[in-house]
Amino acid sequence: MSRTLRLIEKVEGEVSLSYRVENGRLRAVSTSFFSSRGIEKILRNREAMDALVINPRVCGICGHAHLMATVRALESAMGNPKLTAKAEALRELTLTLEMIQNHFKWFFLTIAPLLGMKSPIQAAIEPSRTAASMIAVVAGQYPHNSYAIPGGVVCEPTIREKSILLYSLEKLIGYFTRYIVDTDFRSIEECEKIENILRMDGYLPQAMRLIMERGWERLGRSRDRFIVFGENGIFRQGKSMATRYYPSLRPDYIEESFVPESGANSVRYRGRHYETGPLARAMVAKRPLIREAHRRYGDSLLSRIMARVCEIASLLHYCRELIAGIDLSQESYIEPGEFPQSGVGWGVVEAARGSLIHRVEIEEGLIADYSIITPTQWNLVASDAEEGILHGALEGESADAPIELIFKSFDVCSVCTTH
Amino acid sequence: MAEKKLLLWLSQLACNANAHSLLNHPSLEEFQKSFDWLYHPLLPSLSSLDEILDNYEEMECDILLIDGALCAGLSKKGVRMRDMLEHFAKSCSHILTVGTCATYGGIFSAGGEDRSGLHFDGEKRLDGFSDFFEKSISLPGCPVHPEIVVSVITALAQGGSLPLDSYRRPKEYYGYTVHDGCSRNEYFEYKIDRHDFGHLEGCMFYEHGCRGTYSAGSCNMILWNGVSSKTRVGEPCHGCTEADFPTRGLWRTEKHMGIPARLPLGVSKRAYLSLAGVAKAFRIDRFHRRILEDEE
Numbered sequence: 001m002s003r004t005l006r007l008i009e010k011v012e013g014e015v016s017l018s019y020r021v022e023n024g025r026l027r028a029v030s031t032s033f034f035s036s037r038g039i040e041k042i043l044r045n046r047e048a049m050d051a052l053v054i055n056p057r058v059c060g061i062c063g064h065a066h067l068m069a070t071v072r073a074l075e076s077a078m079g080n081p082k083l084t085a086k087a088e089a090l091r092e093l094t095l096t097l098e099m100i101q102n103h104f105k106w107f108f109l110t111i112a113p114l115l116g117m118k119s120p121i122q123a124a125i126e127p128s129r130t131a132a133s134m135i136a137v138v139a140g141q142y143p144h145n146s147y148a149i150p151g152g153v154v155c156e157p158t159i160r161e162k163s164i165l166l167y168s169l170e171k172l173i174g175y176f177t178r179y180i181v182d183t184d185f186r187s188i189e190e191c192e193k194i195e196n197i198l199r200m201d202g203y204l205p206q207a208m209r210l211i212m213e214r215g216w217e218r219l220g221r222s223r224d225r226f227i228v229f230g231e232n233g234i235f236r237q238g239k240s241m242a243t244r245y246y247p248s249l250r251p252d253y254i255e256e257s258f259v260p261e262s263g264a265n266s267v268r269y270r271g272r273h274y275e276t277g278p279l280a281r282a283m284v285a286k287r288p289l290i291r292e293a294h295r296r297y298g299d300s301l302l303s304r305i306m307a308r309v310c311e312i313a314s315l316l317h318y319c320r321e322l323i324a325g326i327d328l329s330q331e332s333y334i335e336p337g338e339f340p341q342s343g344v345g346w347g348v349v350e351a352a353r354g355s356l357i358h359r360v361e362i363e364e365g366l367i368a369d370y371s372i373i374t375p376t377q378w379n380l381v382a383s384d385a386e387e388g389i390l391h392g393a394l395e396g397e398s399a400d401a402p403i404e405l406i407f408k409s410f411d412v413c414s415v416c417t418t419h
Numbered sequence: 420m421a422e423k424k425l426l427l428w429l430s431q432l433a434c435n436a437n438a439h440s441l442l443n444h445p446s447l448e449e450f451q452k453s454f455d456w457l458y459h460p461l462l463p464s465l466s467s468l469d470e471i472l473d474n475y476e477e478m479e480c481d482i483l484l485i486d487g488a489l490c491a492g493l494s495k496k497g498v499r500m501r502d503m504l505e506h507f508a509k510s511c512s513h514i515l516t517v518g519t520c521a522t523y524g525g526i527f528s529a530g531g532e533d534r535s536g537l538h539f540d541g542e543k544r545l546d547g548f549s550d551f552f553e554k555s556i557s558l559p560g561c562p563v564h565p566e567i568v569v570s571v572i573t574a575l576a577q578g579g580s581l582p583l584d585s586y587r588r589p590k591e592y593y594g595y596t597v598h599d600g601c602s603r604n605e606y607f608e609y610k611i612d613r614h615d616f617g618h619l620e621g622c623m624f625y626e627h628g629c630r631g632t633y634s635a636g637s638c639n640m641i642l643w644n645g646v647s648s649k650t651r652v653g654e655p656c657h658g659c660t661e662a663d664f665p666t667r668g669l670w671r672t673e674k675h676m677g678i679p680a681r682l683p684l685g686v687s688k689r690a691y692l693s694l695a696g697v698a699k700a701f702r703i704d705r706f707h708r709r710i711l712e713d714e715e
Contacts, residue, residue: 007469007496010460012435014468014495034495037432037488038530049670053657057526057561060436087617105442109461121451121463125442132443133644140652141643142443143436144562147654149670154616154653158711164646333617415434 003028008407010110012061013414015380017407021399029394031380033263036418043370048074048339048362051370052146055358058372059416061105063143064098064135065351066372069358071148077345077362078150081336086327087152092232093165093322094135095349096315098142100172101128102352103278103312106411108179111305112203114405115210119179119203127175134168137161152333157326165323173316180204180309188313192288194296197306204309211302220301220406222392226280227269227378229357230350234318239274240283243291251346251357256373257383264417266383267373273387275299276354276378277411279307287314301393301402301409308411341365351375353411374416381417424576425465427457427480427507428517431500432527432534433487435460436562437518443644444565454572460486472498475506482572483511488520491533504537508548513575514555517568522559522586523662539586542662557587559635561659566641567592586662588635596684597631597656600639601648607632610698611706616653619710623655624679628671630658632683 008015019029039058043051055070056063068091075081108124132142138155139147147154155161176185181202191197198205211217224242229249231237238247249269256265266273274280279299282290289310293303340362347358354375361369382388385395393406428438438460444450456464457480458471471478472495485504493500508514516537519525523541528534537548538555548555556575558567571589574581582590598604606614606622614621623629631639631650638648638656650656657669673680682691 005496007467007472009468013430013433013460016496035432035490035493036530037434037527039527041531042526042529047668047670050665050667053665053669054526057434057436060434060439060562063434063436105461113463122448125447129443129445129447129644133646136644137646138652140647140649140654141638143439144659145649145654146657147649147652149616152617156617156619156653158619331617333615 006403008404008412011408011412011414012059012416015412015414017403019394024399026394026397026399026403028385029391030385031262031390033414033418036263039419040370040372043367045366047365048077048360048367049149051360051367052149055372056144056146058419059413060143061102062098062351062353062356062413062416064095064139064145065349065356066358067146067148068095068349069347069356071150071347072349073345073347073358073360075150075336075345076347077343077360078336078340081151082334083152084330084332084334085325086330087332089322089326090138090153090155090157090332091148093319094139096319096322097131097135099352100312100315100319101131102411103308103315104128104131104175104179107203107305107309110408110411111207111405114402114408115207117203117206117210123175123179123203127172127179130168130171130175134165137164149333151336152331154333156332157328159328162323162326162328169316169319169323172319176312176316180312185313185316188289188310189317190288192292194289194292197289204306207305208302211305216402216405217297217302218300219397219401220304220393220409221298222275222389223273223387224299225272225274226283227274227276227355228280228284228350229348229355232350233321234285234314235281235350236285238284239269240280243283243294245284245286251348251359254357254373256371259381259383262381264381265373265377266381266388267377268383273382273384273389274378275389276375277304277308278311279304280354281350282307282311301406304409339365353413353416354378372419374413374419376410376413376417379410380412423453423455424481425457425479426454426459426482426484426572427511428459428484428486429500429504429507430460431485431487431489431493431521433518433520437486440562441565441568444569445645446569447565450569450573453576469496472496472503475503478507479510480507481511482513482515482575483507484515484517484568485521485537486517488524488527488534489537490531505548508551512554514551515568515571516555516557516559518563519559519561519659519661519664522557523664525561526665539662552587555587556581556583556589559588559660561664564592564638564641564643592637593635593660595635595637595640597634597636597638597650597660598683599637601631601650602639603650606706608698609701609703609706610695618653620706623650623653624672626672627655628657628669629655630661630681631656633681634658634661636660
């Protein structure tokens, strides 16, 4: 039986999706990627600090998360030098802002057109531009800066930067109300009833209504297994099988294996594939609205879309707390001492698309080995298609289903996957 | 502008940051009204990439933007990227290499065989696309500043002259160095070589590998995201606009006999040492105090 080959584009590059159609249903789903840039190879034999400059260039939309994973991996190899609360807060803030710009762009540039929504381009551009300039005010530029280095951050923000952050954040909150849901953004975090959101104005309720009118709300269900490695002021580490929660994970249980037909590495935790990303984060952190969506629709495309867009509200709230908590009088940087001649370090962060993991091995002062595991690898690449996450979402689905929408509900990043 | 010019953005081995950076232009919405994208990897476009891959031989564009390092073996859906680039390069009026990868090869050229920029492999001139050299404009930067892309496209659409250097970079943006406009300039001029990370004061040229004085770019004049730059916040310039980016040891200054191995663009060692000697003869207190220190 012949295979259907589809080019999925505008996913930070492209992915080739292939499947067979049997009796009107999708079978033998697989993905493949056109190229790899070989970042891990480029890093080998370089000075460890060079990774801070190279690694943001893994990705144009989540490069800052790669910077944070890098600096944590290097610090871990150095024995975790002390950071001030200010340095920690600034790093958290810029990382969170990157997630916000990502979610706005994804919803309005990727999802809205697939639903036929007539949202203005400003809905994507105004918030992402504002978030980018907030990152730049402390980190110098966005995309692609390396302002976080072992020991802290390079900048010394003053009242100028703090007031720009403060008022720009209020602008971002305004965009959330204007474009996402016309309500106080805090109420989304506490909301438990999907009907309450559906009654409101805004492009999120509109998208939800469109999905429900077409009967798509339960499409795209997969394995119902979620994993979250990163932990911070709003995210909790752990894995969740449906609604059962297991805390504490060990990075050494992660296994990566090359899948030749895909051209990328699959990744498993103790032998199993897991979904990572905002739905996983909401399930592990037990966010009421998303748990309610999950109870009704399962780990479907609607739950995924709601989880990612509603996460913006939590991220905005987190930014507000972080900015308010920055004590400008603290040091930005504490000299961390010499780099060890040899050592191993792990860097784990929650990036926009899910858990991002870097591992560095230093020998004779140089990078002997560097390994990058990205969220889309968890969600899209499978060593065993019977177990894969995207595979589960599409396998057996009707050939008339919105296949591209199901695919893109994972917020796929092609360039990160092969890196 | 009489009619809308048709722009085509084709990504090779890229990270997509040049495309994202363009979205940060403060007047993008207004710019978009004067141009159509045949394809852009993020913005609404007249065609899908799929349609272009299937029918590119019947298509044309006015301005071709190439992003990412070229790779001899790269194909998408069985279409060789090289063939597609050549097709559009023939009929378009201008080619822009957007970013350092498309211009010189950049970071990703070290990750595999047969990778380079369109006309350059580092500083080395290549022959492959030399028929199109005269219609090409180089816009290096990792990523390229969005203002440069928008201004150059606008200038090309309106006609008139665009002075270029030997790498075909527009002089309006690359006739300066990243050092121009840096808020730390005084520490450089008066040869204050102490710099500590996490502080407003000090110049990264002496110890921390700043390449701003010899890297072509206008980061500190046009600023990033309208607000700042790497060197202003205290990160050394890594020379991301240059043909040799990324060099090794990006956070430390290589020295010969205590003198920085690379000196400001066009400045001879003799001139540099003479000026440094004079500057170092004076101790100017202001440069040894914290800017935010309370005064009596």
